[in-house]
Amino acid sequence: MEPSSASRGFSQRPPVLKNQFHHDPSIQRMLKLFVPRDIAQTATPEMARLGAEVLEPQIFAWITDAERNPPHVSGSGKNAFGSPNSSPNQLVLSEGWRKLQDFGLEKGFAAQGYEFGRDGWDQYTRVVQYLRVLLWEGSCANTTCPSAMADGAARLLLRHLHLENQEDLGSEQRKVFQNAYAHLTSRDPRTAWTSAQWMTERGGGSDVSQTETLATYYPAPAESDAPLYCDPAEDVPLGPWRIDGSKWFSSATDAAMTILLARTPTSPSKGLSAFYAPTRRYNPSLTVSATGRTGGMELNGVSISRLKNKMGTKSLPTAELELRGMRAWLVGEEGQGVKEIATILTITRVRSAISGLGYLSRGLAIARAFAEVREVGAGRGKRVKLTESALHMRTLADMTVEYHAMMLIAFYTCYVMGLEEHPSSSVRGPPSSPALAAVTPPAELVTPLLRVLTPVLKAYCTKRVVPLLHACMESLGGVGVLENSGTEYVNVARLFRDACVLSIWEGTTDVLSTDLVRALKHPKGGRDSIRALDLIIRNGTGAAGSKGENIVHEWERLRKHVEGDTQDDLLGGARGVLWKLAQILMAVMAIVQIKSEDDAVAKAMCERYLVSNGFMRSHEDVVEPRSARKGLELDQAIVFGHSLADDRAAKL
Structure with a gap:
């Protein structure tokens, strides 16, 4: 074995990014x-x-x-x-x-x-x-x-x-x-x-x-x-x-x-x-x-x-x-300037969340690409790609599940925004599925619902994408923390730096949490906002068995807390109110998706999200593969959207 030098010895094959439209x-x-x-x-x-x-x-x-x-x-x-x-x-x-x-x-x-x-x-x-x-x-x-x-x-x-x-x-x-x-x-x-x-x-x-x-x-x-x-x-x-x-x-x-x-x-x-x-x-x-x-x-x-x-x-x-x-x-x-600016803030806050999810989508794309080319030791001289590492794939799968849940609440909010901008007299056709129709609010509740969705979406997503992007950096090891301007397409550090501002501008997390509480306790619009939330949570979880019942139970506890306490009493714990409502809404939309899409991977992601956020009481309620190999293949399917075993079989 000859010693390595700056130009001789092992050189990592660069990852290849794939079109996110097809591969996210x-x-x-x-x-x-x-x-x-x-x-x-x-x-x-x-x-x-x-x-x-x-x-x-x-x-x-x-x-x-x-x-x-x-x-x-x-x-x-x-x-x-x-x-x-x-x-x-x-x-x-x-x-x-x-x-x-x-x-x-x-x-x-x-x-x-x-x-x-x-x-x-x-x-x-x-x-x-x-x-x-x-x-x-x-x-x-x-x-x-x-x-x-x-x-x-x-x-x-x-x-x-x-x-x-x-x-x-x-x-x-x-x-x-x-x-x-x-x-x-x-x-x-x-x-x-x-x-x-x-x-x-x-x-x-x-x-x-x-x-x-x-x-x-x-x-x-x-x-x-x-x-x-x-x-x-x-x-x-x-x-x-x-x-x-x-x-x-x-x-x-x-x-x-x-x-x-x-x-x-x-x-x-x-x-x-x-x-x-x-x-x-x-x-x-x-x-x-x-x-x-x-x-x-x-x-x-x-x-x-x-x-x-x-x-x-x-x-x-x-x-x-x-x-x-x-x-x-x-x-x-x-x-009336603050009222006028609110029209802009609704859009810029939604787009701040979309920006954060865009950074995370790219960060996960880089992590997936790196996992496909990086080999690590697996004991006794054996080396495997990170895609075959059960721990690495489980880590990426957990990150993907949380990212996917945030995508659900983000694009549900975009859908409701579209309903507000295009009143029922000009709505083009029915929703894409009966499951989406169930969480489509009546015309009079669209604006009250959007009023609470916007601060929840912006505060939760812009806050959570930061640690997830840091995890994307970590998945690349030491390369992840480098300012890779020489290979700009894998520069996760830039994405991380830029994402850090999103929870600050257009309203900090505390400002948005306060905004949510004030909206829910507003003497005129607050009742309509709560009524809209109650409608979509119950309709969205209907016929979902114990999964749906647990979500509704958590909502009823939160609703009782919000309606029973004064605004001043709620403000100290406003972040907790926002966080719990965000998790409830993401759980609802995960149920809506598996109702509209009969897909084993979507079901697995839904169940993992519900367990990790306390909506399913025990892992025994979740059907996970018994063998380590099947578990790895499920994690691969969550991360890549398909089974890598199927890819290998297709190439043969």
Whole structure:
């Protein structure tokens, strides 16, 4: 035996990633459970292509570029002669970030939810849209953050533009909102916009009641005071409100527009108000060339104080901003800003959960690929692949079971979101199965149900994906913790870093737990939310025997606790309330799936989930293979979606 060297001796064969659309079993199960067969068949070819495209070498090269060249601010704010620059603090972005942003815009990861005449999928559009986002997440280098905010902003503006909305926008403001909505829902990178959402300030973080940004009604300024147009080519005027203040944590700093909160001095007691503002405006006197040519775009009263240096999401430009004379349009009524922002938060919170599950889907794909090529000692000189290690496969199977349960609650929430956005008068056909029909709420309970599903989904999933991604890192051994930019497609460390922020922004776990308790105890909507939960839990577990009875029993205990205690008494244990409700809902959806899909692997995953979360009292209730070999094959089937023994037989 010769000694090894840096270039001689054993070299691990690199893992090969497979298209997650085909090889993540949970993605296929979500499509089958929540989408009618004809829609699934129509959507499948494009989703399969997307699954391949996001693994192309060029995509990973752009990711590496975006990570190695994070955004920065150019210039000192002054010119060579000591005078302030007309456009100070310019944000500089890497080519990788811009290319990934363009890819996402072209694929319509925000626009698809608003292309009502394109596919005609009505209430199922969100399920397909967010399955596509999930496929993209592991390769997007955080460009789904501004995409999610664009999605939410489009929904908010559409609500105010809707013909049934009795609000009189006025012809000028309607034109402005229609223009912004058209940009947000475009797939052309040359014209498409992303959006930002500016709420956080130094005084409060998630507590927006401490907002110090002021909005002053200031129509028709003097010609020398401020430019009037966002873009003269589109003849879209800037708003009549002037915004002054600062924002402490603004993601998507490169976005073309923002929705922000500010306080109006004429009605300070009414609460905060919401505003729409483009982030850039046309200035006819701006010097744009060395020859003295004037007329160009500048920031709309925004200056970047500094960019944030974060543990993760390094490619995403996140900044502290100062606003001085930013021109904006009021959205809705004065004092109703938190209510308006809630429309955006519903979408961004759901998409935060989808992002976390997208990272985990990729992390598990890497772990599966590594297990197929890595050999380990099995005693007495024997070596086997990790796929033949009973302990390793059981570990991956347990991780897959929890991931699958979170996928069920996530895409059930997407399904309910679609029901809210497409009322019963325009619903396209019945649910895909009688089991799904049983947990489809009546029209009057859709919104109360979504009101509680959203904080539960976002808080639980974004929290749980972090340790599961860490376990994906661990499954690769020492390689997992490396920043593998040289082999970017196996860089689980990047996924882990980026996932850590998801439980913090768009509401921390404590904020969302408090939000859930307040929703359940609300004097008007709380009863409807509880009634909706009771309906789907009982209907979803019906005819499931002792499994269903145990789930209902746990729900009855939780419901008695929520209804019997005051809101103040519940708040101290709000996390426990949210956690138990999340587990109950995931258990219900696991039952729903095995009712709609007669599959032994799905049944095994359901039973393992119920046992691990206390819904089945004993392992004796679960039918597990008696032989070690059969147990290994079941774990392989859970992890890979099929038996590896069948694969070997097919090759023979």
